[in-house]
Amino acid sequence: MTEDTPPVQPTVDHRKYKWELLGLLCLAFFFHQGDRAIFGVVATEIQADLHLGKTEIGLVGAILFWTIAVMTPIAGYLGDMLRKKAMVTGALLFWSSTTALTGLSSGFVSLAMLRSVATGGSESFYAPPAYALLARFHHRTRALAMSVHQAALYIGVMTSGLIGGFVAKQWGWRSVFYVYGGAGVLIGLVFVFRLKDERDFVERGDESQPAARPKWENPLWSLSLIFRTPTALLLATGFTAVVFVNNAYVVFAPAFLEEKFGLSEMYAGTYAMFFHHVAALVGVLIGGPLSDALARKVVGGRLRIQTITMFLGAMAIVFMSRGASVWAACAGMAVFGLFRGLYESNTHASLFEVVEPKYRSSAVGAMVMMAFLLGAVAPWLMGFLCDRGFSMSSVFAGYSLAYVIGGLSVGLGLLVFFKRDRIIEEPTL
DSSP states (O other): OOTTSOOOOOOHHHHHHHHHHHHHHHHHHHHHHHHHHHHHHTHHHHHHHHTOOHHHHHHHHHHHHHHHHHHHHHHHHHHHHSOHHHHHHHHHHHHHHHHHHHTTOOSHHHHIIIIIIIHHHHHTTTHHHHHHHHHHHOSTTHHHHHHHHHHHHHHHHHHHHHHHHHHHHHHOHHHHHHHHHHHHHHHHHHHHHHOOOGGGGSOTTOTTSOOOOOOOOOHHHHHHHHHHSHHHHHHHHHHHHHHHHHHHHHHHHHHHHHHHHOOOHHHHHHHHHHHHHHHHHHHHHHHHHHHHHHHHHSTTHHHHHHHHHHHHHHHHHHHHHTOSSHHHHHHHHHHHHHHHHHHHTTHHHHHTTSSOGGGHHHHHHHHHHHHHHHHTHHHHHHHHHHHTTOOHHHHHHHHHHHHHHHHHHHHHIIIIIHHHHOOOOOOOO
């Protein structure tokens, strides 16, 4: 059933399944982000084993993000046209398989093809249909559901430092990819039987609600909606700023602690991923209910939260980069993570306030494309600057300007365009 067909009336089965759906997607997102983060945890070991420089390590990350930028708009359009459960399940199985194969890499080319092109391309087909599914089954609890889903990201990245570091220490960096990839394939098999979308709840014998065929609209029209809606475009700019800094953080934060404080690979990976993401987890779990409550009382409440947290996040990034001790730097990582979590609890919920329901998957795809086309430069640029004598502390401090730009963009959308672009949506499920 497509977004522009008459909605199925809510049933007990719908209401029960929306929480199972959230649990399944959280499990998938855990591996989605854990698979991505383990590269940064073992980057130093990969660099030494395959005889690569920091620029090449950064380029592997950049190619990954560029691949995501190119493929996600396609995934977004297809997510509005095809069955979302098939796209999510297929993506999970494919990216898990290529993650496992990454452990066979023998040089830069094979590493980039398996890690960046194959894994990144398949991961791109997860987010647009997954967020559209959550939005369809959750209305009054939308930000809460998306916050819990986002929490799975933080847990996946946070535990990747501990799990990835331990596995790498015991059996080498290749085993980390085998473990994460194999586990993802097993989870994908569960999805084959348990994941559902809305049409699975249509009564089979009910001729009054025939299964509708999707209308294959012009993909350029669907994908350009975000660029024709000023508030959506400015929200995408804010998301781009977040992605820009996050991409560099995931790839180089462990190396930052190794370089500045001489920590071992295991401790650097654990500290960098744990402190930042456990605080982000707290932020996103607070931000979801807070956002839902504020949005019901104040027009543009979600955007208000995002604007404030972007500016505070910029200050936290500077504090992190200038920390004089390990614990000062980790405290900065935690504060930065808290504000990141508060912002990201609203990322998709804010966007969906100015985008028609039937174009949600396409809108997510277009937003991710914009964010990752620019955000992909961040790890390559950091590696490039570090190879030419700049310290990681200085580069991270400079990257705080991205958050300032993001805060100004969201604030402009709130003050000038939001009331005009806002879409009033009646709850269905």
